[in-house]
Amino acid sequence: MKKDERREAIKSQREQLIHELETLYMAAFDRLGQLEGDIGEVKAAQFTQIILNSKLAAIEPLRKEIENPVITTPAEPSS
Numbered sequence: 001m002k003k004d005e006r007r008e009a010i011k012s013q014r015e016q017l018i019h020e021l022e023t024l025y026m027a028a029f030d031r032l033g034q035l036e037g038d039i040g041e042v043k044a045a046q047f048t049q050i051i052l053n054s055k056l057a058a059i060e061p062l063r064k065e066i067e068n069p070v071i072t073t074p075a076e077p078s079s
Contacts, residue, residue, distance in 0.1 A: 014062045021062075025055045 001009070028051055036044040 011066055014066050018059055018062050021055070021058050025051065 029048070032044060032047060032051065039047070
């Protein structure tokens with residue numbers, strides 16, 4: 001597999017993982033919305049903040065790697 005193909009495969013896997021994580025967190029928020037009446041508004045808000053922090057911690061490093069520019073070094077001149 002060529003370097004560009006490997007890079008694209010890794011990027012694709014990161015994007016797929018981000019999508020799966022976003023789906024997981026949306027489901028968690030949906031469940032939390034249903035639970036709010038049982039646990040109270042304050043606890044629901046605290047739990048929401050914890051989930052948001054978790055989502056950011058899980059997804060942002062993956063997103064940054066996708067957005068990082070590829071730095072290459074020039075080939076050494078032939079003598």
